[in-house]
Amino acid sequence: MATPVLEIGTLLDGFTIGQRVHKGGMAHLYAVTHPAHDIPMLMKVPVLHEGEDPAAIVSFEMEQMILPRLSGPHVPRFIAAGDFSVQPYLVFERVPGATLYARLPDLPLPPAEVAAIGAKVAAALTDLHRQHVVHLDIKPSNIILREGTGEVVLIDFGLSHHAQLPDLMFEEFRLPYGTAPYMAPEQVYGIRTEPRSDLFALGSLLYFFATGVRPFGDPQTLKGLQRRVWWDPIPPRKLKGDIPPWLQEIILRCLAPNPEVRHPTAAQLAFDLSHPDQVRLTPRAEKLTRDPWSARIKRRFHPDSYRPTLDRQKQVSAAVETAPIVAVAIDLAESEEELVEALRTTVKRVLVTVPDARLACLNVLKTNLLAMDQTLDKEGHNIHVQRLVELKHWARGLDLPADRISYHVLEAVDATDAILDYISSNAVDHIVLGARTSAMRNILGSVSGEIVQKAPCTVTVVRKSRAGMKTDPSASATPSTSVQERAAI
Numbered sequence: 091m092a093t094p095v096l097e098i099g100t101l102l103d104g105f106t107i108g109q110r111v112h113k114g115g116m117a118h119l120y121a122v123t124h125p126a127h128d129i130p131m132l133m134k135v136p137v138l139h140e141g142e143d144p145a146a147i148v149s150f151e152m153e154q155m156i157l158p159r160l161s162g163p164h165v166p167r168f169i170a171a172g173d174f175s176v177q178p179y180l181v182f183e184r185v186p187g188a189t190l191y192a193r194l195p196d197l198p199l200p201p202a203e204v205a206a207i208g209a210k211v212a213a214a215l216t217d218l219h220r221q222h223v224v225h226l227d228i229k230p231s232n233i234i235l236r237e238g239t240g241e242v243v244l245i246d247f248g249l250s251h252h253a254q255l256p257d258l259m260f261e262e263f264r265l266p267y268g269t270a271p272y273m274a275p276e277q278v279y280g281i282r283t284e285p286r287s288d289l290f291a292l293g294s295l296l297y298f299f300a301t302g303v304r305p306f307g308d309p310q311t312l313k314g315l316q317r318r319v320w321w322d323p324i325p326p327r328k329l330k331g332d333i334p335p336w337l338q339e340i341i342l343r344c345l346a347p348n349p350e351v352r353h354p355t356a357a358q359l360a361f362d363l364s365h366p367d368q369v370r371l372t373p374r375a376e377k378l379t380r381d382p383w384s385a386r387i388k389r390r391f392h393p394d395s396y397r398p399t400l401d402r403q404k405q406v407s408a409a410v411e412t413a414p415i416v417a418v419a420i421d422l423a424e425s426e427e428e429l430v431e432a433l434r435t436t437v438k439r440v441l442v443t444v445p446d447a448r449l450a451c452l453n454v455l456k457t458n459l460l461a462m463d464q465t466l467d468k469e470g471h472n473i474h475v476q477r478l479v480e481l482k483h484w485a486r487g488l489d490l491p492a493d494r495i496s497y498h499v500l501e502a503v504d505a506t507d508a509i510l511d512y513i514s515s516n517a518v519d520h521i522v523l524g525a526r527t528s529a530m531r532n533i534l535g536s537v538s539g540e541i542v543q544k545a546p547c548t549v550t551v552v553r554k555s556r557a558g559m560k561t562d563p564s565a566s567a568t569p570s571t572s573v574q575e576r577a578a579i
Contacts, residue, residue, distance in 0.1 A: 096120055096135065103172060105133060105181060116146040116248070122181060124169075130184035131169055135177075138472040144501055145267060147474055148258045149248030154180060155255050155492065156247045160221055163241050164214035175479040185245070186237035190230035190295075198302040198330055201337050205363045208296045208340075210235075212360035214242040215292065219285045219356055222253040226282060228291035229269045251282040256448065256496035261516050270315060271304045275347045276398035278315045286349040289359055293344020293352075300337065301329040305345060319347045319398065320389035325377040335375035336366040342374040347389075348396040414519040416440055417450040419509050419537075421524060422480045432552050433524045434487060440522060440550070441488070447519075449488070449495045451481045452512060454505040474499050506540045513545055520548040 096118075100107040108121035115137065122133040136150040157180060158168045167183035190207070193199070199207075211233060218225060225232075227249045234243040249267050251257050259267060259282065266278050274290035281287075297305040305323035309315050326341055327333045340362050346352050353359040362369050389395045418437050420430075441447055455477055467473055481497040488495070502508035513521055525538035538551045 096133075102133075102177060102179070103170070105131075105170070107133070117150065121184065124181075127169060129167070130186070131181055132166075132184045134180040134182070138475060144474050144499070145259070145263055147472070147478070148262055149267070150178060150180075151478075151497075152250065152258055153246070153248045154178070156223060156250055156252050157182060159252065159255075160218070160223065160247075162217050162221075163236070163239075164217045164243055166243060166245060173479075174475050175482070178475070185234045185243045187234045187243070189245075190233045190235070190299075193299070194230060197299055199299050201300060201333050204296055204300045205337060205340075205366065207299065208292060209360050209363035210240070210242040211292055211295070212289075212356045212363060214244050215285075215288050215356035216360060218244060219288070223247070224251045224283065224285050225288050225291075226250055226277060227268055227272075228288050228295065229272050230295065253283070255493055256450070257282060258496060258498065261450070261496070261512070262498050262500065266312075266315070270310065271298070271306060271308050273315060274349070275316075275319045276349060278312070278318070279398040279400075281398055281400060284349050285356070286352045286354075289344050289352050289356060290346075290349075292356075292359070293341050296337075296341050296344065297323065297326055300333055300341065301326050303329055319396070320386050322381050322386070324380055327376075328378045334366070335371055336369040338377070339369055339371050339375040342377070347398075414444055414447045415450060415516060416444065416447045417452055417513065417516075417518045417521045419452045419454075419521065419523040419541075420481065420484055422453050422477060422484075429524050429552065430484070433522065434484070436522055436550060436552050438488060440520060441490075444520075447494075449485075449490060450512075450516070450518070451485050451495065451497045452509060453477050453481055453499050454508045455499050455501045456505060457501050457503055474501070506537045509537070509541060510544055513541075513547055518547050520550065521545060522550045522552065525551050525553040 096102070096107045096110070098108060104126070105122040105124050108123065110118055110120050111132065112119035117134050117136050120133045120135065122131050124131065134150075134153075136146060138147070151174075154171050157165070158171070160168070166185050169181040169183070170179075171181070172179035211228070214233075215225070215228070225244060225247065227246060228244075232244060232246045234245060235241075236243050249259060251260070260280070266273065266280055268277055272291040272294045274284070274287035276284050277287045277290075294305055297303075303324075306318050306321070307314075309317070323342075323345060326338050327335070340359070344352055344359070353362065416437070418433065420433065437449065441449065455474060465473055467476065477499040478497055481499070485495060485497070498512070500508040500512060502511075509521070509523075512518070521541065523538050523541065525536055542549050542551060
């Protein structure tokens, strides 16, 4: 569906729409009221216009999954969510206070105020990380100072990673997502599981607030973003002489390319910012010049230098590590109900044998190689969203909890390549897919046949019984014996 125009006074699931308070590139925010809730509230509605980036839809899904699981004074209170099949939205507490974005005209701020702000943000991150969430988009506009208490409230969890939930952003997109001036090096390289990425972002914010200059500028290319692995920023005290050595020590430690050099936890960073007399000073504290060219060249090209890699970062909880991933590829255009039901039955059988497995439901939305793609159908509905809704409808009978199932609409020119890429990129252990039995497919080959040949995992192909097709139109479909095992679950 396209994003509706929500007029003042419109009723949506009992919420009365008020003034639109923010018009963003990915979502609009409206003030809303409800007779059952006596606190100020905001409704967030995703932008689903023609040509919209699918990442906007997926990030909204992520926020719908994560926000209800968060609690405490450092996040807005969750109120309600709307399903994509009708109207997607999020309703949450409207936190009284201003974001740190409002302080940008005042930069640079006095060092003591910078440290005080940093300590509050680090305390909020401590609480967030204890709830298994890495924010991954810490920046001034996502940080509110709550009116009255001065506590930091973190907002906008669309790019966040929750250790106990499927990471849709990672699984569906290979490009890094974040805000360029604040992204940690490992985040640029696709690593989304490192809590210390938030400490790097906070270090960038502290540098900016203390000097009025962003440490790495605002690069708009992947190469520009990657430079922060080897290119150190100008020391803050070179730009502003009244910055004390202890604050420069903290800031530059936060900005270390290797997460292992940064503070181990947000709590330790908060402690240092609150107890400057106990900060252990290193040569970083007194630096007034960047590292020489020779040092930068060595960091860039020496084989022993730090490089963010996904293999290096696989420090995930034991439960996530040992739980296999089962994928099912579903052709939503398939009109053969017997095959659709057989596919669902087979998935149920597989999940019974591996009770800890997570299921990923896949559908491929084919795109044009040369022509412009249409993202809305004739009725004005967003095609990507409609596919998500249909996937969820297909999976309803499986009765899986939200943390064990995810839905992915893969936009690609070639369906086989898209499925194989998903399997490889996400270490899928077993994929189940259906195969039609038309003569033309037998002659030309099929998606299922090619996946059986190339997939680096167990493949189960489900097809209708040929005998049943000829003699009894109501015969149930049965799993095919076309099963190729490459990696057992």
